[in-house]
Amino acid sequence: MKKISLAAFLVLFSFNVSAKINSNSVKQTLTTKLEKQFTRNLAKNEMKKLKDHILQLKGKSVPALISVMKNDKYPDKNRWMATFLLGQIMGKKSAPFISKFSKHPNWVMRMASLKTLLALKQDKYTDVYSSLLKDNSMIVRYQALETIKKLEITSLSANVWAMLYDKKNYHLGKDKKKKKRTHIIKNVIRTIGDLKFNKAKKPLLSMIQKKKYVDIHEDIDYALSKILDRKSPDDDLQRKRRYWRKIALSETVIR
Numbered sequence: 531m532k533k534i535s536l537a538a539f540l541v542l543f544s545f546n547v548s549a550k551i552n553s554n555s556v557k558q559t560l561t562t563k564l565e566k567q568f569t570r571n572l573a574k575n576e577m578k579k580l581k582d583h584i585l586q587l588k589g590k591s592v593p594a595l596i597s598v599m600k601n602d603k604y605p606d607k608n609r610w611m612a613t614f615l616l617g618q619i620m621g622k623k624s625a626p627f628i629s630k631f632s633k634h635p636n637w638v639m640r641m642a643s644l645k646t647l648l649a650l651k652q653d654k655y656t657d658v659y660s661s662l663l664k665d666n667s668m669i670v671r672y673q674a675l676e677t678i679k680k681l682e683i684t685s686l687s688a689n690v691w692a693m694l695y696d697k698k699n700y701h702l703g704k705d706k707k708k709k710k711r712t713h714i715i716k717n718v719i720r721t722i723g724d725l726k727f728n729k730a731k732k733p734l735l736s737m738i739q740k741k742k743y744v745d746i747h748e749d750i751d752y753a754l755s756k757i758l759d760r761k762s763p764d765d766d767l768q769r770k771r772r773y774w775r776k777i778a779l780s781e782t783v784i785r
Contacts, residue, residue: 560587564594568608577611584615592619599631599639606638613642617650625652632658637667644673653681660689664696671698672714679721687727693718716749723753731757735778739771747771 564587567580584591598604598612613631616624629652631643644662647655662674663686675693678686693699693714700709722730730753737743738750744767751770755761758777762770 560590561594561597564591565597568594568598568604568612571605572608577607581611581615585618588619592616595619596627602636606636609636610638610642613639613646614649617646622650622652625650625655629655629658632662637665637670640665640667640670641673644670644677648673648677648680651681653683656683656686659683660686663689663693664698666698668698668712668714672717675714675717675721679724682725684725684727687722687725688729690718690721690725691727691730711745716746719746719749719753723756726757728757731781735774735781738774739778 564584570576572580584595595612595616599609599616602609604612613628617628625647628643628646628650631639632655634640634643640662644659647658659674659678662670663678665671665674671693675690677683678690697709699712699714699718701712702709719734722734734750734754734757738747738754743750747767747770751762751774754774754777760777762773
C-alpha cells in the first residue's frame with residue numbers, strides 16, 4: 531500500500547512540476563511575442579490593434595509592458611503607449627512604479643510618467659510634480675503645470691509661482707539682450723489663479739498696472755478674477771486696469 535502511495539505521489543509531483551514548467555514557458559513565449567511587436571514603428575491601425583490585444587490580455591501583458599518601458603531599444607511612441615497601458619491595466623497599483631520614470635533621462639518617458647499619473651488622478655506625488663516644474667524640457671514643465679492644475683494641488687502653488695523667476699522660462703529677444711517670456715509664463719499666471727494662490731494677489735495687482743507686463747495683462751486679469759472671486763469689466767484693458775487699481779486701493783491698509 532505504501533509503495534502504491536509513493537508511486538502515486540511521484541506521478542502527481544512529476545505532473546505538477548511539468549505543468550509549472552509548461553505554464554512558465556507559455557508566459558515567456560507570450561512576453562517574447564509581445565516584446566517583438568513593440569520593436570517596430572507601428573502604423574496607427576497596427577498600434578490600435580496591439581493596444582486592444584494587450585487590454586484583452588490584462589495582467590498577462592504586464593511583464594512585456596515593463597520590459598518595453600525599461601529598454602531604450604524600443605521606439606519612444608511604443609514606450610509611451612506601454613506606460614499608459616500599464617496604468618490602464620494595473621490602475622493605481624502601478625503609480626509607484628510609473629512615478630520612478632519621472633527621473634528617466636529620456637524626456638518622453640518623464641512626460642509619459644506625468645500623463646499617466648494624471649490619468650490615474652494621483653495627487654500625492656507632489657515631490658515628483660514640483661521637481662518637474664524645473665525640468666530642462668519645456669514640454670515636461672508644461673505637463674507638470676497642467677497636472678498640478680487639473681489635480682488642484684494647492685500645496686504646490688508657491689512652486690508654480692516660482693516658475694516666474696526661473697530663467698529656463700525666458701528666451702533672448704531678437705536683439706539678443708533682453709529676455710522675453712515664453713508662452714509657459716501665461717500658463718503659470720493662469721494656474722496661479724486656478725489654484726487661488728492668495729499670496730500672489732498683491733504682486734499681480736501691481737503687475738497689471740505696469741506696461742512691461744502688457745503681454746500677460748489678460749492672464750493676470752484672469753488670475754485676479756479667480757483669486758479675488760471678482761470679475762473685471764468686459765471692455766478694454768484700460769477699464770480693467772482702473773478696476774483693479776480701485777481694488778488694490780480698497781485693500782491697502784492705512785497705518
